[in-house]
């Protein structure tokens with residue numbers, strides 16, 4: 001009899017309590033996915049890495065199943081199609097072509113050039129927050145706009161278009177909208193990105209999308225797919241790390257002290273928060289392309305395996321006393337960015353945003369604290385990316 005994925009949390013930062021009841025970490029467990037598919041679940045660090053590094057498992061969206069039912073925006077995600085350029089849902093060698101092109105543009109130099117812009121964006125949002133409160137909801141004031149504006153920089157979205165861009169991309173992340181509204185937001189953004197690609201082809205800027213659009217290496221559809229992937233992969237994740245990370249740090253003096261310490265302390269605290277919070281909390285899944293023997297179980301071709309990142313990142317064999325956030329451990333080899341050929345392309349950018357964001361937030365508001373009891377902070381149990389819907393804070 002297959003289990004369904006436990007999703008109810010008894011503590012805002014820990015994986016669902018049902019994880020312990022699944023028993024032995026050293027073997028795959030049967031798991032029933034939301035559409036009834038009977039696949040597998042792996043919860044240990046070693047098995048999660050083994051699945052994600054194994055080319056016999058496919059990342060193609062069409063072959064995947066979702067462990068939980070979610071509102072659908074257009075036909076993206078597990079079971080949906082893979083649009084041109086949306087390489088997170090492709091396998092090598094198709095995936096390799098895009099990944100190489102992108103890696104060549106996601107350079108240290110381009111990231112360094114973004115640093116002063118990120119510092120300026122963070123500073124402007126903190127000014128707006130100071131003017132609006134206290135109290136304020138940190139999510140719309142800080143956590144959502146910072147990554148959205150950074151993606152605008154990366155993609156070369158002109159200033160005049162940024163309000164519309166931010167509004168549509170925020171609509172993508174909301175739960176209280178119908179499938180139709182979410183689909184309309186996806187289509188609106190895709191149309192916008194198509195216009196942008198055309199404009200940047202005619203008048204290139206310094207941004208990453210202009211660089212990719214130069215020449216005829218990529219079709220217009222592929223460029224739109226890449227831009228859209230960067231937006232969906234980089235916005236919700238970073239936003240939830242900022243908001244949930246703030247919530248966690250406000251209750252953990254060691255984390256707060258690290259965020260007020262040296263650049264190394266801040267980097268270590270960010271790494272440990274990535275491990276501890278593992279916000280990609282229903283991820284990530286792969287589908288066997290052929291029969292695979294895994295820790296004594298036969299995974300049959302076509303069966304989907306969930307490499308459950310929140311469980312793997314709390315594996316006591318890899319991380320002693322895993323339920324304690326300890327900045328000194330610096331996350332050491334966590335899987336919050338995945339593993340293998342699809343390991344997060346934007347991880348250096350995400351780290352930069354989180355380091356700059358947390359440092360500036362806690363420096364600007366030394367007395368920052370929750371404006372409601374911790375139990376009243378609404379949690380995103382049911383969203384693809386875990387976090388908080390709102391974070392009322394005061395200072």
Ligand code: HEM
Pocket residue numbers: 059087088089099151229230231233234235237238241279280283284285335336337338339341342343344345346347349350
């Ligand atoms: C804290 C923030 C972030 C987290 C936790 C995160 C997490 C992840 C994870 C777990 C994967 C692997 C998915 C899989 O194996 O199926 C991934 C892939 C990816 N991420 Fe991130 N991400 C973050 C921020 C970003 C940012 C800022 C960007 C870019 C602007 C980005 C772009 C991507 C892309 C393009 C992929 C697909 C890579 C590929 O398929 O080769 N991510 N991310």
